[in-house]
């Protein structure tokens with residue numbers, strides 16, 4: 370299952386991602402956490418020291434390795450150099466599983482011990498000006514998109530991505546890669562304006578999008594979100610002293626998180642599960658092809674000097690039964 374947390378900077382994406390991840394770990398569920406936010410803070414929110422967080426490998430720096438591994442023996446992809454962030458898998462490609470060891474995870478993932486279990490964390494690496502462009506060949510988020518497009522994941526295993534709601538994810542199709550997108554919104558006009566923009570992009574692609582209200586203080590806050598977001602509002606979290614204590618460097622055991630916030634995490638998990646049950650691998654594959662053809666035409670062909678449309682394997686459908694070499 371693939372889950373994204375998106376929203377305005379400061380809304381609480383990283384905080385809620387980290388709480389959600391801790392909740393999954395407490396349930397004994399395998400998790401691959403991915404920090405794809407402009408501000409790389411997920412490691413710290415999961416309790417890493419500054420030093421540990423700074424020494425996480427950057428997926429963006431391992432793009433050639435990622436491409437070479439995923440390309441495998443796919444005859445339609447001539448070289449890793451002609452592989453762009455949207456190049457879809459086909460016959461001969463290598464696929465990823467959430468729970469396995471492979472050269473991509475060896476290079477990019479690190480284990481993080483939480484009080485209730487161990488999860489794995491990958492990080493795109495810090496963003497620069499050039500990363501924020503729409504059609505960036507070396508896109509750091511592109512490393513994540515490639516992995517998601519080559520991932521065969523089941524309902525009992527989670528990939529949780531802390532993500533920026535930027536133009537990069539809309540142009541490439543990254544925003545369509547999730548079983549559930551949680552849009553974290555504070556009860557403010559700015560918070561809900563990011564929701565409206567996301568909803569607009571999401572509409573045509575059947576993206577499952579639910580709003581998680583954060584830092585909701587009172588009935589008036591709740592009313593505001595209900596008015597602005599309607600039925601898309603899934604649940605709200607209030608200010609958390611548990612989070613605040615962690616921010617002070619005095620983390621308490623996860624088991625002592627406020628019951629209401631713990632319950633909200635359960636609501637997120639249930640919504641994600643319901644959405645996973647609707648997953649359609651054929652549509653998922655069609656969408657990656659759609660965005661690949663779009664990116665090929667708008668910049669990829671020119672950039673690589675190849676006809677990237679020919680990378681599409683028309684007979685291939687990603688899924689549990691897709692051949693893994």
Ligand SMILES: Nc1ncnc2c1ncn2[C@@H]1O[C@H](COP(=O)(O)OP(=O)(O)O)[C@@H](O)[C@H]1O
Nearest residue numbers: 377378379380381382383384584607608609612
């Ligand atoms: N429910 C909450 N209770 C207390 N503090 C919170 C809560 N949600 C977020 N914060 C705090 O707000 C700040 C911004 O949150 P963060 O998760 O970093 O936002 P984002 O990742 O969306 O930029 C952080 O200092 C975080 O600790």
Ligand SMILES: [Mg+2]
Nearest residue numbers: 383406408410
């Ligand atoms: Mg963040």
